[in-house]
Amino acid sequence: MNIYLPRLFGAILRRGLIVTALLMATLVITFPIMAQDAAEDPGGDVTFTVEKLVTANYPVSLVFAPDGRLFYTEKATGNVRVIHADGTAQIEPVIHLDTDALVERGLLGIALDPNYTENGMIWVIHTAPGTTRNWPENRVVRFHEENGVGSDPEIMLAAPITTGELKHNGGNLHFDADGLLYVSFGDFGDASNAQNLDALPGKIHRFVVTDAGLVAAEGNPISGNSAYAYGLRNSFDFTFDPFGGGQVLATENGFQCDDELNLILPGMNYGWGPDYQDNCYGTAPLEVPDYMPPLLSYTPTIAPTGIVVYDHPAVPAWEGQVFFCAWNPGTMQRVVLNAERTAVEAVYPVDLGGVFCRIDLVVGPEGALYFLDPIGIYRLSPNP
Numbered sequence: 334m335n336i337y338l339p340r341l342f343g344a345i346l347r348r349g350l351i352v353t354a355l356l357m358a359t360l361v362i363t364f365p366i367m368a369q370d371a372a373e374d375p376g377g378d379v380t381f382t383v384e385k386l387v388t389a390n391y392p393v394s395l396v397f398a399p400d401g402r403l404f405y406t407e408k409a410t411g412n413v414r415v416i417h418a419d420g421t422a423q424i425e426p427v428i429h430l431d432t433d434a435l436v437e438r439g440l441l442g443i444a445l446d447p448n449y450t451e452n453g454m455i456w457v458i459h460t461a462p463g464t465t466r467n468w469p470e471n472r473v474v475r476f477h478e479e480n481g482v483g484s485d486p487e488i489m490l491a492a493p494i495t496t497g498e499l500k501h502n503g504g505n506l507h508f509d510a511d512g513l514l515y516v517s518f519g520d521f522g523d524a525s526n527a528q529n530l531d532a533l534p535g536k537i538h539r540f541v542v543t544d545a546g547l548v549a550a551e552g553n554p555i556s557g558n559s560a561y562a563y564g565l566r567n568s569f570d571f572t573f574d575p576f577g578g579g580q581v582l583a584t585e586n587g588f589q590c591d592d593e594l595n596l597i598l599p600g601m602n603y604g605w606g607p608d609y610q611d612n613c614y615g616t617a618p619l620e621v622p623d624y625m626p627p628l629l630s631y632t633p634t635i636a637p638t639g640i641v642v643y644d645h646p647a648v649p650a651w652e653g654q655v656f657f658c659a660w661n662p663g664t665m666q667r668v669v670l671n672a673e674r675t676a677v678e679a680v681y682p683v684d685l686g687g688v689f690c691r692i693d694l695v696v697g698p699e700g701a702l703y704f705l706d707p708i709g710i711y712r713l714s715p716n717p
């Protein structure tokens with residue numbers, strides 16, 4: 334594998350490589366399912382090149398437009414930015430949203446409207462600052478974009494952070510193939526939120542977009558309730574599995590243990606709540622109604638973040654494999670699911686050669702994996 338690294342970051346990355354190596358040494362023994370013999374690994378012989386695409390200011394989420402432009406959110410500035418299809422970055426931000434970026438708050442998820450080509454709508458989640466009278470709130474906002482200029486931001490959903498919590502915002506949103514909008518909110522620092530079906534935090538929600546705003550989708554587990562799955566502590570990101578009928582796969586951030594990869598099914602309970610306390614359950618069954626154990630559980634924690642299913646003809650051997658990243662070690666994992674898409678068969682670390690994937694990753698139009706850390710956006714291109 335060839336690695337291109339800007340000289341400026343060489344020292345940081347070399348130091349990081351040692352740290353990563355140490356963390357990996359810890360993590361390897363904690364994989365619930367060990368990587369199988371390399372000879373049995375479908376896709377293990379794929380070679381690729383990792384390069385830095387652009388320097389960026391704490392990017393969080395990535396999304397490609399059909400015209401090949403790459404939009405991304407900046408956590409701290411509240412700016413949405415765009416990289417042109419030729420790889421050059423637009424100087425001016427697409428739009429700025431006043432954002433409270435304390436700790437895990439900020440401008441987080443991004444998604445294109447299902448009718449983006451016609452209506453130019455882009456959707457994001459950010460934390461709007463509070464006032465002395467009102468709490469800061471995590472908002473779903475959509476705005477219009479044309480030629481790299483955003484306008485007319487519209488608040489579509491607001492979840493006030495009444496706990497004052499700085500962490501566990503969740504903060505991602507994606508549209509499924511039917512155009513329904515899914516939104517993840519962490520528990521906002523109160524575990525009871527995750528088991529309270531009338532509270533927005535601690536869930537993945539499913540909405541239909543109407544002229545009157547977001548409405549709980551028809552066919553949700555509880556009629557008139559946007560909750561799609563509950564018992565989630567902080568599912569940072571999720572994706573739809575085209576090889577599993579579009580079902581949702583989500584990362585989950587546990588307390589001091591039990592970081593997870595979850596298969597999210599409607600109405601299921603992912604276990605987090607006040608009774609969880611300091612216990613570590615791993616993949617053992619929990620005595621809670623509708624419980625769904627994780628596909629993968631990590632102790633010690635790795636803080637899993639961005640997740641995507643590889644669905645591109647560029648690398649047939651990776652077709653259907655799940656890639657996710659982890660904040661703590663900055664690693665990328667490649668996950669092989671069973672044919673039924675209900676269990677993990679193997680997990681393989683992807684050797685990024687000292688580059689980190691700490692938050693989001695997406696598949697680009699040419700089949701490369703685009704990923705990020707707080708100082709840049711990178712591209713992992715399969716070698717021809």
Ligand SMILES: [Ca+2]
Nearest residue numbers: 593603604605
């Ligand atoms: Ca769980």
Ligand SMILES: [Ca+2]
Nearest residue numbers: 570639640693
């Ligand atoms: Ca993502």
